[in-house]
Amino acid sequence: MKVTCNIDVHHLTRVEGHGNIKISIKEGRLEQATWEVVETPRFFEALLVGKKWDNAPWICGRICGICSIGHTLASIRAIENAFGMVPSEQTRKLRLLLKHMETLQSHVLHLYFLAAPDFLNVGSVFPLINSHPEVVRMAARLKLLANDICDCVGGRRLHPTRTVVGGFTMLPEKAELAMFRKRLLEAIKDLYATADIFRTFSLPDFVRETEFVSLKGEGAYPFIGGDLVSTDGVVRKESEYRQMTNEYLVAQSTSKWSKLSRDSFAVGALARVNNNFVFLETAAKEVAASFGLQPVNHNPYMNNIAQLVESVQVVLEAVALIDELLGSAWDAPREQVMPREGFGVGAVEVPRGILYHAYEFDATGHIIRCDCVIPTSQNHANIQHDLSALAGKFAAEGMQDRNLELLAEMLVRSYDPCISCSVH
Amino acid sequence: MPETSSNPKTYLGVPVHRPKVAFFELSSCEGCQLQLLNNEATLLDFLALVEVVRFREGMTGGTDDYEIAFVEGSITRQDEEERLRSIRKTARVLVAFGSCACFGGVNQLKNRFSLDQVKKEVYGDHPVDTDYARPLEAVVPVDLRIYGCPVKKEEVEKIVTRIALGSEVVHPRYPVCMECKANGNICLFELGEPCLGPITRAGCDSWCPSNRAGCWGCRGPADDMNILQMVSIMEKYGFSRETIVDRLECFGGFTGHMETFRDAAGIQEKGLKP
Numbered sequence: 001m002k003v004t005c006n007i008d009v010h011h012l013t014r015v016e017g018h019g020n021i022k023i024s025i026k027e028g029r030l031e032q033a034t035w036e037v038v039e040t041p042r043f044f045e046a047l048l049v050g051k052k053w054d055n056a057p058w059i060c061g062r063i064c065g066i067c068s069i070g071h072t073l074a075s076i077r078a079i080e081n082a083f084g085m086v087p088s089e090q091t092r093k094l095r096l097l098l099k100h101m102e103t104l105q106s107h108v109l110h111l112y113f114l115a116a117p118d119f120l121n122v123g124s125v126f127p128l129i130n131s132h133p134e135v136v137r138m139a140a141r142l143k144l145l146a147n148d149i150c151d152c153v154g155g156r157r158l159h160p161t162r163t164v165v166g167g168f169t170m171l172p173e174k175a176e177l178a179m180f181r182k183r184l185l186e187a188i189k190d191l192y193a194t195a196d197i198f199r200t201f202s203l204p205d206f207v208r209e210t211e212f213v214s215l216k217g218e219g220a221y222p223f224i225g226g227d228l229v230s231t232d233g234v235v236r237k238e239s240e241y242r243q244m245t246n247e248y249l250v251a252q253s254t255s256k257w258s259k260l261s262r263d264s265f266a267v268g269a270l271a272r273v274n275n276n277f278v279f280l281e282t283a284a285k286e287v288a289a290s291f292g293l294q295p296v297n298h299n300p301y302m303n304n305i306a307q308l309v310e311s312v313q314v315v316l317e318a319v320a321l322i323d324e325l326l327g328s329a330w331d332a333p334r335e336q337v338m339p340r341e342g343f344g345v346g347a348v349e350v351p352r353g354i355l356y357h358a359y360e361f362d363a364t365g366h367i368i369r370c371d372c373v374i375p376t377s378q379n380h381a382n383i384q385h386d387l388s389a390l391a392g393k394f395a396a397e398g399m400q401d402r403n404l405e406l407l408a409e410m411l412v413r414s415y416d417p418c419i420s421c422s423v424h
Numbered sequence: 425m426p427e428t429s430s431n432p433k434t435y436l437g438v439p440v441h442r443p444k445v446a447f448f449e450l451s452s453c454e455g456c457q458l459q460l461l462n463n464e465a466t467l468l469d470f471l472a473l474v475e476v477v478r479f480r481e482g483m484t485g486g487t488d489d490y491e492i493a494f495v496e497g498s499i500t501r502q503d504e505e506e507r508l509r510s511i512r513k514t515a516r517v518l519v520a521f522g523s524c525a526c527f528g529g530v531n532q533l534k535n536r537f538s539l540d541q542v543k544k545e546v547y548g549d550h551p552v553d554t555d556y557a558r559p560l561e562a563v564v565p566v567d568l569r570i571y572g573c574p575v576k577k578e579e580v581e582k583i584v585t586r587i588a589l590g591s592e593v594v595h596p597r598y599p600v601c602m603e604c605k606a607n608g609n610i611c612l613f614e615l616g617e618p619c620l621g622p623i624t625r626a627g628c629d630s631w632c633p634s635n636r637a638g639c640w641g642c643r644g645p646a647d648d649m650n651i652l653q654m655v656s657i658m659e660k661y662g663f664s665r666e667t668i669v670d671r672l673e674c675f676g677g678f679t680g681h682m683e684t685f686r687d688a689a690g691i692q693e694k695g696l697k698p
Contacts, residue, residue, distance in 0.1 A: 013481075013483060013484040013485075014482065016481060040451040040554065041500075041554055042530075042531050042534070043531075043542045043554070045546050046534055046542035046545035047533040047536070047537075047542070050536075052667075054670075058640065059533070062453055062455075062573065064455070065455020065456070065458045065574070066455070066458060105462075113461060123484035123485040123486075124482055124483030124484060125482065126483060140464040140467060143464050155635035159455065161635035161637040162636070164637075169636035170636045249548075249550040421453070
């Protein structure tokens, strides 16, 4: 049967921020499919102009309520690069541990609270509290652990307090880290149980060949700094991020869009797994294999599974980092900052993909220009192209509107978009 | 297991009304709402206390039959003004949720410039719609404020419990400094760290100073605070006026006091470079 329908999702739910999906199909033929971003801009890049360097991490962390730690760390890295500072080994490890726990809390939030309800045919996690109490308790336990470690290392799970240019204002108690190590080992079991649950879900069968962009691993699965890479073979230095992102403006979005070798590209967990699969821990690779996830995978719904794989990865890495931190005496928490004229870029893999902060400073350390390129803004064009291809394919197959609407919503949710962040 | 409407929660044996609540967000990072989901240990108890009927970030569907509306974010565009007016019409209690809703938050830092300047800086000549960032009370009456960037979940729970029990919500009148002293912290001034603890409203349990990060005033002014006295103390400790201004203007809570401060300090506002 040839379907004629109009789908109009105003302010898509279970995503961060405000976006609309509009699809119009006439007699089985796609007339239009649009991913609109209507979020209000907050102008972070303008409001920082003239401010001294120490304002930037504090203010820029507030771009995002989910990945505030990632924004803070990208901001700090950009400033340290501009001032020619190299963080100590101890600072590097603590930042990575903090970063890992933000990744875990964000991925668990997305997998259980935002994505899973679609597969279980409910509107939110709330009905699952009654129908699947054990599962909700497990999700809460995983998220709580990640957030507790963020409190311990970063001072606060949201908008961290201890993270500063040069290091940390305070260091965690070693006894606490040792206690968290035990809870992390327990968490691995919860993540395997999560994998068991997700294996019972059937991911939509949809593939569209895509270019994937992420940090380029050098001996380890990359999270903070380094070269940039794409599955189409582009390699750039961190400081050349503009050639990797090529931002431009479109009428349908208050967020900027990006492109590289094709009309669009994707960033995020799936992009990282696709580019850096060889650097995953064996246990994480095994979880990937149990879902048939191997590079290069072009099914956008697989981003959910890639997040699960990364959850295992970051827990294992966190245990190793704690072992290293416990194995040596604390150094000074913080180094002196000497501002200077210059330009610095910080690239950090945050839960939704690669994030760039860049600042230009005058000789007194005041910001002349600021630029933040957000993972979700890099994904918007790809979401648009996926949406058109998805709607065209399933309209031709005669799918009914309610089913298509759900698939379209699930597609956008798979990217775990952080829309207010993308507009900032 | 959470109670349902037909099985009301009791407190000391007395049935407690379980209010229907809704969450909305205007220009913000949505972090204050997420603080609720970041409440893993007590989330289920919280859900037993209130019935969440709308929460776009966490649930599909819902109703507009709510009594308490928690609104996060500041107003920066005409359509947000209209959304807020319509929420105000439905809600019996309108709660300004977090610093952006209470004071404009970090968003209001753009008000240092002209709208044309900020648009040009970020979007060039591409057309984009924006207004100066304003708190909720600039558009509608607000019944209750929950301060902080971010809000503190323990405080949110305490306040919501009081609303559910029908008791009055009273914020501390004293400054963060009091909590910081009670927590036994070394004064950050002695460690060379600027801090607005002496003038900022308490209630966060000196969240930042306890982590050796000076206060940036996200909760706005304490009752009867003395801004000029604080400035003279900070100057005694060698902090520059620029450092003090950065903190005072960061979240918008001290906007009404900035003129006094600038007049006394003889400070000119900085603008975007041409």
